[in-house]
Amino acid sequence: xxxxxxxxxxxxxxxxxxxxxxxxxxxxxxxxxxxxxxxxxxxxxxxxxxxxxxxxxxxxxxxxxxxxxxxxxxxxxxxxxxxxxxxxxxxxxxxxxxxxxxxxxxxxxxxxxxxxxxxxxxxxxxxxxxxxxxxxxxxxxxxxxxxxxxxxxxxxxxxxxxxxxxxxxxxxxxxxxxxxxxxxxxxxxxxxxxxxxxxxxxxxxxxxxxxxxxxxxxxxxxxxxxxxxxxxxxxxxxxxxxxxxxxxxxxxxxxxxxxxxxxxxxxxxxxxxxxxxxxxxxxxxxxxxxxxxxxxxxxxxxxxxxxxxxxxxxxxxxxxxxxxxxxxxxxxxxxxxxxxxxxxxxxxxxxxxxxxxxxxxxxxxxxxxxxxxxxxxxxxxxxxxxxxxxxxxxxxxxxxxxxxxxxxxxxxxxxxxxxxxxxxxxxxxxxxxxxxxxxxxxxxxxxxxxxxxxxxxxxxxxxxxxxxxxxxxxxx
Amino acid sequence: xxxxxxxxxxxxxxxxxxxxxxxxxxxxxxxxxxxxxxxxxxxxxxxxxxxxxxxxxxxxxxxxxxxxxxxxxxxxxxxxxxxxxxxxxxxxxxxxxxxxxxxxxxxxxxxxxxxxxxxxxxxxxxxxxxxxxxxxxxxxxxxxxxxxxxxxxxxxxxxxxxxxxxxxxxxxxxxxxxxxxxxxxxxxxxxxxxxxxxxxxxxxxxxxxxxxxxxxxxxxxxxxxxxxxxxxxxxxxxxxxxxxxxxxxxxxxxxxxxxxxxxxxxxxxxxxxxxxxxxxxxxxxxxxxxxxxxxxxxxxxxxxxxxxxxxxxxxx
Numbered sequence: 001x002x003x004x005x006x007x008x009x010x011x012x013x014x015x016x017x018x019x020x021x022x023x024x025x026x027x028x029x030x031x032x033x034x035x036x037x038x039x040x041x042x043x044x045x046x047x048x049x050x051x052x053x054x055x056x057x058x059x060x061x062x063x064x065x066x067x068x069x070x071x072x073x074x075x076x077x078x079x080x081x082x083x084x085x086x087x088x089x090x091x092x093x094x095x096x097x098x099x100x101x102x103x104x105x106x107x108x109x110x111x112x113x114x115x116x117x118x119x120x121x122x123x124x125x126x127x128x129x130x131x132x133x134x135x136x137x138x139x140x141x142x143x144x145x146x147x148x149x150x151x152x153x154x155x156x157x158x159x160x161x162x163x164x165x166x167x168x169x170x171x172x173x174x175x176x177x178x179x180x181x182x183x184x185x186x187x188x189x190x191x192x193x194x195x196x197x198x199x200x201x202x203x204x205x206x207x208x209x210x211x212x213x214x215x216x217x218x219x220x221x222x223x224x225x226x227x228x229x230x231x232x233x234x235x236x237x238x239x240x241x242x243x244x245x246x247x248x249x250x251x252x253x254x255x256x257x258x259x260x261x262x263x264x265x266x267x268x269x270x271x272x273x274x275x276x277x278x279x280x281x282x283x284x285x286x287x288x289x290x291x292x293x294x295x296x297x298x299x300x301x302x303x304x305x306x307x308x309x310x311x312x313x314x315x316x317x318x319x320x321x322x323x324x325x326x327x328x329x330x331x332x333x334x335x336x337x338x339x340x341x342x343x344x345x346x347x348x349x350x351x352x353x354x355x356x357x358x359x360x361x362x363x364x365x366x367x368x369x370x371x372x373x374x375x376x377x378x379x380x381x382x383x384x385x386x387x388x389x390x391x392x393x394x395x396x397x398x399x400x401x402x403x404x405x406x407x408x409x410x411x412x413x414x415x416x417x418x419x420x421x422x423x424x425x426x427x428x429x430x431x432x433x434x435x436x437x438x439x440x441x442x443x444x445x446x447x448x449x450x451x452x453x454x455x456x457x458x459x460x461x462x463x464x465x466x467x468x469x470x471x472x473x474x475x476x
Numbered sequence: 477x478x479x480x481x482x483x484x485x486x487x488x489x490x491x492x493x494x495x496x497x498x499x500x501x502x503x504x505x506x507x508x509x510x511x512x513x514x515x516x517x518x519x520x521x522x523x524x525x526x527x528x529x530x531x532x533x534x535x536x537x538x539x540x541x542x543x544x545x546x547x548x549x550x551x552x553x554x555x556x557x558x559x560x561x562x563x564x565x566x567x568x569x570x571x572x573x574x575x576x577x578x579x580x581x582x583x584x585x586x587x588x589x590x591x592x593x594x595x596x597x598x599x600x601x602x603x604x605x606x607x608x609x610x611x612x613x614x615x616x617x618x619x620x621x622x623x624x625x626x627x628x629x630x631x632x633x634x635x636x637x638x639x640x641x642x643x644x645x646x647x648x649x650x651x652x653x654x655x656x657x658x659x660x661x662x663x664x665x666x667x668x669x670x671x672x673x674x675x676x677x678x679x680x681x682x683x684x685x686x687x688x689x690x691x692x693x694x695x696x697x698x699x700x701x702x703x704x705x706x707x708x709x710x711x712x713x714x715x716x717x718x719x720x721x722x723x724x725x726x727x728x729x730x731x732x733x734x735x736x737x738x739x740x741x742x743x744x745x746x747x748x749x750x751x752x753x754x755x756x757x758x759x760x761x762x763x764x765x766x767x768x769x770x771x772x773x774x775x776x777x778x779x780x781x782x783x784x785x786x787x788x789x790x791x792x
Contacts, residue, residue: 451501
């Protein structure tokens with residue numbers, strides 16, 4: 001079920017009403033049934049895959065806790081193999097088969113290994129990673145094995161964050177299922193506000209920008225460098241608004257029910273360096289990789305060259321996590337390289353960069369440079385193939401040609417809405433980041449708040465794209 | 477767990493205030509947009525407004541953008557001595573054409589209707605129902621459009637409780653439509669007809685798209701309804717497929733269906749899809765799908781000559 005659909009509106013209203021009407025002890029059951037319905041709404045059969053990993057990890061958790069020595073590790077490995085196995089089968093099988101075909105082709109041998117023609121279960125990478133974090137934390141002793149099967153299943157399946165995160169840790173979520181969540185006006189108000197804001201970002205900004213971005217990126221050979229510059233900036237905002245919009249709705253939905261999910265985005269395009277960007281973008285995934293891959297590889301405790309190598313490894317895996325395509329791997333690698341370069345520069349300790357008086361000038365410059373660098377990496381992410389991506393880099397480098405402007409008047413208007421929306425978003429985020437205290441008194445006035453929420457809804461109705469477009473991150 | 481009554485009271489109070497503000501804003505902004513929507517002087521919405529609410533021409537041309545660019549209504553008027561208006565609507569197909577005709581027929585009955593059919597007019601299309609959104613502002617005046625709008629989504633009527641929703645994505649268009657456009661602007665129509673100025677200079681392409689696709693039952697029903705409505709009211713209906721600049725090995729399912737149905741119902745049907753006069757002259761085209769001004773003048777002349785001779789034949 002899509003958050004930006006009428007189905008979800010009805011679903012959410014029914015679930016929330018029942019949730020607060022039911023006694024506390026039955027609420028987990030309501031949430032679990034609702035989550036099954038929510039996920040089954042896409043492709044019901046995929047509930048079986050989810051069920052399989054839930055059963056495996058539930059028992060693995062208990063067995064890890066009960067065991068000592070080598071056995072503990074064996075149960076952890078069993079759980080990880082099961083999870084990664086599912087991911088490998090459904091997400092990466094055809095990719096590796098493609099590599100095999102190309103490899104055999106060199107020797108003029110035909111590949112007879114069949115391809116799988118199955119649809120990737122929605123949000124597979126998200127709930128698999130969430131499930132993996134559970135067994136790892138139990139193994140590390142940071143989390144007690146959950147004995148209540150229903151609550152464990154709910155930890156993996158909790159519908160607000162089931163298909164696109166935030167990827168929660170068991171320490172943050174499971175205990176909340178045991179707590180009482182009384183009806184609180186504050187929770188409802190904060191939650192609904194977040195949901196509204198997320199929906200606005202998705203349907204007013206992301207879906208509108210996607211029209212131009214798709215028109216350009218899906219016909220890469222026909223467009224100029226200038227056009228790609230604009231389309232790439234648009235894509236940067238499209239993916240941000242699409243994914244952070246989803247996260248806002250997810251966090252808001254959970255908040256209405258009384259649950260706190262982790263923050264997933266923190267105004268990433270106002271970062272002053274690539275390293276800072278990765279502390280602000282898709283935080284739940286970045287910290288997942290930090291905790292479960294980067295630190296076990298040695299973290300910052302190893303020699304500097306090894307740190308760089310570890311960073312590169314983490315970012316390549318992160319790219320591969322996003323999709324079974326060389327473009328995602330290249331995207332991950334390019335971010336890794338940028339991060340290494342940033343760290344190397346930082347090590348040089350350039351004195352004038354530390355001058356606080358000059359920070360007024362350096363802050364916007366650093367933000368601008370970081371944004372441009374991140375945009376350049378997005379090209380790999382959005383391009384349909386490595387060939388397209390390289391061609392786009394070449395075109396942007398030469399900056400020749402004229403800007404593509406749609407011929408149809410309505411599409412030009414649509415583009416104008418997009419530009420206005422981006423400018424509005426930047427203004428709001430700059431205000432939140434640098435002038436948080438300004439206008440606070442006016443903003444906190446009850447009627448002003450009510451009017452602004454109503455106005456957000458009117459803006460959604462007036463400028464939103466309502467064709468129920470998918471969230472980009474669902475495919476991961 | 478019992479819900480604390482204080483929390484419920486605070487929530488209910490806020491909800492009521494929020495809903496009241498929302499209704500007031502929605503009504504106010506919606507009414508303002510509605511007013512300016514119907515005062516537009518140019519552009520696509522102006523032409524649709526005129527088509528649905530004002531035109532009383534004897535001859536109407538109904539179709540997509542191809543109709544808009546291919547049938548010079550002024551030339552038809554001069555050639556046939558009948559008042560004419562071009563009701564072509566960009567990006568839309570037979571479901572939309574049928575809805576527009578039903579709105580017009582509520583006001584008056586034209587003498588002649590030209591229906592321009594696209595090569596894929598009756599086959600399934602991923603976004604053809606989304607494009608019916610242009611009818612949303614007319615739902616209040618023409619509630620019968622409700623059934624057509626429900627093809628977009630089953631929740632369309634619920635969305636239409638909102639006064640602003642019909643004007644979704646139309647704000648800039650409304651502002652633009654209310655501006656006085658300079659003479660010669662490409663958005664200035666002549667009796668609904670718009671002309672294209674460029675000349676196509678690319679080699680002819682092979683068109684295989686028309687041979688694909690499955691017939692869409694909703695579109696077939698709309699097509700049949702269009703024809704039966706004209707027959708019932710004794711409107712002389714002419715169906716044309718205007719020229720394309722593309723080669724094809726066949727007419728495709730839509731044209732075949734229309735041709736067969738027209739023959740069965742004794743409706744004049746002329747297919748210019750693979751008309752050599754146009755296919756050998758790329759300079760008559762603006763792009764693959766649209767004739768330019770020069771092409772449209774030649775085409776329009778052939779159309780009114782055909783209709784005049786047909787009328788003459790029938791009168792004898």
